[in-house]
Amino acid sequence: MSIKILMVEDEAAIREMVCFTITQAGYQVLEAESVAAARVAIADSLPDLILLDWMLPGVSGIEYARTLKKDEMTKHIPIIMLTARGDEFDKIRGFEVGADDYITKPFSVKELQARIKAVLRRTAPALDEEIIDVDGLRLDMSSHRVMANGNSLEMGPTEFRMLHFFMSHVERVFSRGQLLDRVWGGNVYIDERTVDVHIRRLRKALEPEKYDRYVQTVRGAGYRFSTRL
Amino acid sequence: MSIKILMVEDEAAIREMVCFTITQAGYQVLEAESVAAARVAIADSLPDLILLDWMLPGVSGIEYARTLKKDEMTKHIPIIMLTARGDEFDKIRGFEVGADDYITKPFSVKELQARIKAVLRRTAPALDEEIIDVDGLRLDMSSHRVMANGNSLEMGPTEFRMLHFFMSHVERVFSRGQLLDRVWGGNVYIDERTVDVHIRRLRKALEPEKYDRYVQTVRGAGYRFSTRL
DNA sequence: AACCGATGTGACAAAACTGTAACACAGCAG
DNA sequence: CTGCTGTGTTACAGTTTTGTCACATCGGTT
Secondary structure (H helix, E strand, O other), X not given: OOOEEEEEXXXXXXXXXXXXXXXXXXXXXXXXXXXXXXXXXXXXXXXXXXXXXXXXOXXXXXXXXXXXXXXXXXXXXXXXXXXXXXOOOOHHHHHHOOOOEEEEEOOOHHHHHHHHHHHHHXXXXXXXXXXXXXXXXXXXXXXXXXXXXXXXXXXXXXXHHHHHHHHHOOOOXXXXXXXXXXXXXXXXXXXXXHHHHHHHHHHHHHHHHOOHHHEEEEOOOEEEEOOOO | OOOEEEEEOOOHHHHHHHHHHHHHOOOEEEEEOOHHHHHHHHHHOOOOEEEEEOOOOOOOHHHHHHHHHHOOOOOOOOEEEEEEOOOOOOHHHHHHOOOOEEEEEOOXXXXXXXXXXXXXXXHOOOOOOOEEEEOOEEEEOXXXXXXXXXXXXXXXXXXXXXXXXXXHOOOOEEOHHHHHHHHHHOOOOXXXXXXXXXXXXXXXXXXXXXXXXXXXXXXXXXXXXXXXX
């Protein structure tokens, strides 16, 4: 069973380029030049990922994204927004309506492939699990709590989000920039060093139950959350 | 670590077009308008692929291809021949001298990209694979780890990059200068002997699991990563 | 065997990177 | 208004990494 990607884009030239790229990468492509066509395609065969143009005739891409994220059947499908450099695209607003990533036209084949791959990989380990348990460390989204050995661990909001992100992507290394992007969410004119400080705070919060060693430093690369030494 | 492509072509117009295409696809390009210039570029930083014009002033492309395929250091580099429709190009003769593919001018952007990708896929083990496994030694880019027999091997950032590069180009020999270029990345005014030291450090890091013997010295030429003694 | 250039090794100081604590500020509840 | 909490920044301390050297070895020649 191959992975299906739906592309909603009115410019034929871009459709062709993207279609070529995606096919090359081994995915299956569905094309739609309008929101109406997209609706049909989605009803017909639920795609695993949607590439959505920011500017579409009729119903705008952003509006449609909001709709998709409201529908129970489509809300979990990751969306990558396609924007032109000229568009006044607000990254915050994009993520606000539920886009998982965005890419600015013109973009390279390699970049598109990389982002598709990244989004698929990133959404796979469900970020929407209610309870995540990693080796006895338990994070509960509904009660917004972190427990270990029966004790509750105290930490700030940022540390909680960061831990949540880490526990959803165990073993993977993230650079400070990626963490700022994922944990702080979107536009950040924040010094990357700030990440270090929050890593420190997270470690301190996990220390009472000896889980601080799970937050590991990878010199020259970033940080990683792992149960292995 | 990006993929480098060397283009040897005397017509400026084609150089420009090809250069654009390649860059768009996310590769790095080196241009050479003559065989002499190509020699310098190759010695400087070994490319992963060579686009070679069939008809070149002075030493002909076909002749040069034969030379490249004889040299121990360059014989593994895939070559795509560029030919004009008018040329009496003998396909058989092309493959005979070691070309991996050929493409007839004028060609489309799409076609060139497709052929480059195809050749790289079947010759060079992708440099951007997530996990590379060579005879039990496993390097994982996503977790930034090197494992063997269940144990994780510790090494510095430079050693990690170097091992990654080596494992992506098994069996090939690289001079110190080429390693500086590919592993350190770009313009470096570093003493070539420094490479020796890092080779030493890499070996030491691989020693605990007996993989140090894979890092081999080729006297007078450079180093090689190989599973064969 | 003696010699010579090339490569292996260990030591070191500078540079780069990361850890920590302290501080200032904004938002907020009381 | 006042005290608290959470955040981002900064300065400084602590560690690791890195490029060079000096010297030991090695391989091949004469």
